[in-house]
Amino acid sequence: MEITTRAKSLINKKLSPVLMAFTLIFTGLGVSTAVVANDAPYPNKPIKWIVAFPAGGAADFLGRQMAAQMGRQMDQSIIVENRPGAAGIIGTEYAAKSPADGYTLLTGDNGAMVFHSAMYKKLPYSPSDFDPVGFMAKFPLILVVNPETPFKTGAEWLAAVKQNPGKYSYASPGTGSPHHMGMELLKDRAKLAIVHIPYRGTAPAIQDVISGQVPMMIVDTAGGMAQIKAGKVRPLAVLSHKRIASLPNLPTFEELGIKDFEVTGWQALFVPKGTPTPIIKKLSAELITAMNNPELKARLQEFGVEPAPSDPETLAKFIDSENKIWHKLIIDRKLSAE
Numbered sequence: 001m002e003i004t005t006r007a008k009s010l011i012n013k014k015l016s017p018v019l020m021a022f023t024l025i026f027t028g029l030g031v032s033t034a035v036v037a038n039d040a041p042y043p044n045k046p047i048k049w050i051v052a053f054p055a056g057g058a059a060d061f062l063g064r065q066m067a068a069q070m071g072r073q074m075d076q077s078i079i080v081e082n083r084p085g086a087a088g089i090i091g092t093e094y095a096a097k098s099p100a101d102g103y104t105l106l107t108g109d110n111g112a113m114v115f116h117s118a119m120y121k122k123l124p125y126s127p128s129d130f131d132p133v134g135f136m137a138k139f140p141l142i143l144v145v146n147p148e149t150p151f152k153t154g155a156e157w158l159a160a161v162k163q164n165p166g167k168y169s170y171a172s173p174g175t176g177s178p179h180h181m182g183m184e185l186l187k188d189r190a191k192l193a194i195v196h197i198p199y200r201g202t203a204p205a206i207q208d209v210i211s212g213q214v215p216m217m218i219v220d221t222a223g224g225m226a227q228i229k230a231g232k233v234r235p236l237a238v239l240s241h242k243r244i245a246s247l248p249n250l251p252t253f254e255e256l257g258i259k260d261f262e263v264t265g266w267q268a269l270f271v272p273k274g275t276p277t278p279i280i281k282k283l284s285a286e287l288i289t290a291m292n293n294p295e296l297k298a299r300l301q302e303f304g305v306e307p308a309p310s311d312p313e314t315l316a317k318f319i320d321s322e323n324k325i326w327h328k329l330i331i332d333r334k335l336s337a338e
Contacts, residue, residue, distance in 0.1 A: 042279050046076065047102070048078075048081055049067045050083055050095045051080055051082050051091065052083055053084050057223070058220060058304075062305060069290040070283075087175070089125075092112045092125055096130065098272050099272065100271065100272040100273060101276075104271065105269060106130065107267050107270075108127075108130065108269070109265065114323055115181060118331065119338075131274070132270055132312045132315040134287045134288065134309055134315055135268045135314065136307070137300060139265035140239070141219070141238065141264055142219055142236075142238050143217075144233040146210065146233065146234070147233065149216070151236060154237035154256050155256055158190060158192075168194050168216065169216075170194050172198050172218065176337045179217065181326065184335060188332070202219060206219055210227065220304070221246060236250075237253050237256060238251070238252050245301075264306075271283065288311070291307045
């Protein structure tokens with residue numbers, strides 16, 4: 001062990017051998033303690049996981065399930081903190097301004113990482129304020145209608161809407177949500193004219209569809225499967241590229257003649273920009289391990305979530321492809337959240 005300057009000065013003062021020995025021991029212990037503290041492996045304290053949506057929703061469910069499993073794997077507490085508001089902007093901004101030390105994680109979705117940057121003139125954060133960790137899951141989207149409407153199939157729905165431009169309206173959980181954007185892409189590809197009625201969340205939107213205040217909406221499996229199974233809303237088609245296991249008899253819009261069409265809600269894990277690469281790699285590995293856990297996978301699928309873990313590079317490429325599709329649509333259709 002190298003003798004510190006402080007220790008050398010004490011030796012030069014010709015201290016007694018016993019006192020000098022104790023001084024060197026405690027000085028050495030101080031140096032050793034500092035080294036251990038500074039080199040402690042990650043994570044060595046609780047981690048905060050930001051969910052920018054209210055408790056009880058799909059994003060909250062996924063975040064809490066993942067936090068619990070990854071926390072067990074890393075033998076460290078991961079605490080979910082809900083910071084809802086402004087279509088996820090409040091919580092996302094908070095995460096963007098947090099230290100880039102691996103102790104703040106964020107559930108990011110289509111809105112926060114793709115749609116908002118094109119739909120808002122002024123956004124208090126940028127998607128580039130984050131480093132990707134990995135894709136987590138997809139939420140299949142389904143077109144549903146009030147059971148009292150005359151639409152029995154997706155084909156009937158398409159024909160009626162095309163023949164009556166502007167007659168029908170649809171609800172969504174909010175402007176800029178995947179549900180809203182999915183319908184806008186459908187309107188663009190199928191040349192439809194339907195009036196958008198935004199709500200603040202899936203629950204009030206689907207309740208108005210059930211009551212007949214609004215005839216239709218696009219809902220995700222996590223937020224609408226219970227109402228579908230109970231017969232409170234009628235599903236007509238899925239927006240996924242393939243049929244989904246939970247509703248195997250429901251056709252895709254591609255089967256109904258709309259080519260190259262797929263929209264899903266998705267959520268991924270992000271950290272503030274500048275987080276050390278070794279920490280990102282560790283978090284990515286833990287995320288993939290967690291999502292491949294059979295028990296967790298079963299819980300997610302039962303809730304209507306499709307696990308789809310990936311590494312940071314795959315997530316970054318996916319977001320680039322999403323930006324090309326959605327930013328063009330937003331500009332072409334003059335969509336705005338302001």
